[in-house]
Amino acid sequence: MSEKHNITNIKKRIDRIEDILAAVAAGDLDARINSETEDDLSGIEAAIDLLIDDLTDELKQREKMQKEVEDKLSKIQEQQKTIVQQQEDLLELSSPVSKVWDNVLILPVIGTLDSQRTQIMMENLLEKIVETGCTISILDITGVPTVDTQVANHLLKTVTSARLLGAECIISGISPAIAQTIVHLGIDLSSIKTKATLQDAMIFAMRQNKRTDDIKLQSLYINPNEKEE
Amino acid sequence: MTSDKNWEELGRKNLESENDIVMARQLVRHYAKQLRMGIVDQTRVTTAVSELLRNMYNYAGGGEIKIFSGLVDEKDALIITCSDSGPGIEDLELAMSDGYTSGMGMGYGLPGAKRLVDRFEIQSKVNVGTTVRIIKWR
Numbered sequence A: 001m002s003e004k005h006n007i008t009n010i011k012k013r014i015d016r017i018e019d020i021l022a023a024v025a026a027g028d029l030d031a032r033i034n035s036e037t038e039d040d041l042s043g044i045e046a047a048i049d050l051l052i053d054d055l056t057d058e059l060k061q062r063e064k065m066q067k068e069v070e071d072k073l074s075k076i077q078e079q080q081k082t083i084v085q086q087q088e089d090l091l092e093l094s095s096p097v098s099k100v101w102d103n104v105l106i107l108p109v110i111g112t113l114d115s116q117r118t119q120i121m122m123e124n125l126l127e128k129i130v131e132t133g134c135t136i137s138i139l140d141i142t143g144v145p146t147v148d149t150q151v152a153n154h155l156l157k158t159v160t161s162a163r164l165l166g167a168e169c170i171i172s173g174i175s176p177a178i179a180q181t182i183v184h185l186g187i188d189l190s191s192i193k194t195k196a197t198l199q200d201a202m203i204f205a206m207r208q209n210k211r212t213d214d215i216k217l218q219s220l221y222i223n224p225n226e227k228e229e
Numbered sequence B: 001m002t003s004d005k006n007w008e009e010l011g012r013k014n015l016e017s018e019n020d021i022v023m024a025r026q027l028v029r030h031y032a033k034q035l036r037m038g039i040v041d042q043t044r045v046t047t048a049v050s051e052l053l054r055n056m057y058n059y060a061g062g063g064e065i066k067i068f069s070g071l072v073d074e075k076d077a078l079i080i081t082c083s084d085s086g087p088g089i090e091d092l093e094l095a096m097s098d099g100y101t102s103g104m105g106m107g108y109g110l111p112g113a114k115r116l117v118d119r120f121e122i123q124s125k126v127n128v129g130t131t132v133r134i135i136k137w138r
């Protein structure tokens, strides 16, 4: 073999190495040099093929891991959605408004009143007032440990909104300690009807009911034809 | 501001979410009870703390509360510090007056908290932050 022929041959093989490397770099992980000759250069060619093998393995491994991570992530997101849903359900549950007597709604408030809960509580109550046409609602806060200015503010707003819908609110269950605290805070709750216990509030509500009934009866008596019209 | 190296730190909590307010409040009530304060005093100090924490959360985006027990003027006391790195309060006298609010509140938080405790110290610097220390005798 002439020297010149040899050099041309080697140049060709180097070109091929370059092509293969370019192909791999472009993403073709199946490209290999697969040299058939046995000489000094073939050692390098084999080494490059091995390197590409390693690289391919690693990339495949990484893809697999990435897919696993993505799967796990979507699972976690799914679980998170469930948790949020459950939390919302719980919020709804924790402000149950019920009609306990003709014309009387009761909303027992338990636990801490943060702004989100108060919002839901208020909406529930107002909806129920419209739905049932009740004109008396009792907010029992026996289960609320701390009444600060924000809670008081929320209560005032709820009472005012209910009033706009034609319902009177009674707040019951203010403990002596909380009563003193409210006074020291300086908040004026005198525009709200309050009763010490839920029982007191119920008795008040029923009396109020009876009075309305009496007035209805009276007007019926004064103008017996009213019903006919 | 009143301070003493010999106070025993009972607890501390970082305030980041509204839920942290609830937890910090429970912490305060727990220690007030542990120090054998009566139900009225427990409620008063917890409510005062609630006001300070809500302010930190609303106006400074968060802060930190530290609870100590120790001697102040030779009397046993529960000492609570609430500090934030928020915008600070420009006019302290105005902020401390009944009915003043820069937002949608009632404006009774700060003056009300002051009336609920035995000692109330406030320091504030615009763009640096606000620190309030309240003291309740045991």
Ligand SMILES: Nc1ncnc2c1ncn2[C@@H]1O[C@H](COP(=O)(O)OP(=O)(O)OP(=O)(O)O)[C@@H](O)[C@H]1O
Binding pocket: A149, A150, A153, B051, B055, B056, B059, B060, B084, B086, B087, B088, B089, B095, B096, B100, B101, B102, B103, B104, B105, B106, B107, B108, B109, B110, B111, B130
């Ligand atoms: N930590 C604070 N950082 C910055 N500004 C504050 C801070 N605390 C209070 N302020 C300012 O002082 C004002 C008065 O506070 P205060 O707690 O008395 O009333 P409020 O928070 O507006 O209403 P309320 O507490 O009655 O719901 C606030 O409106 C606010 O502008």
Ligand SMILES: [Mg+2]
Binding pocket: A149, B051, B054, B055, B105, B108, B109, B110
């Ligand atoms: Mg406030």
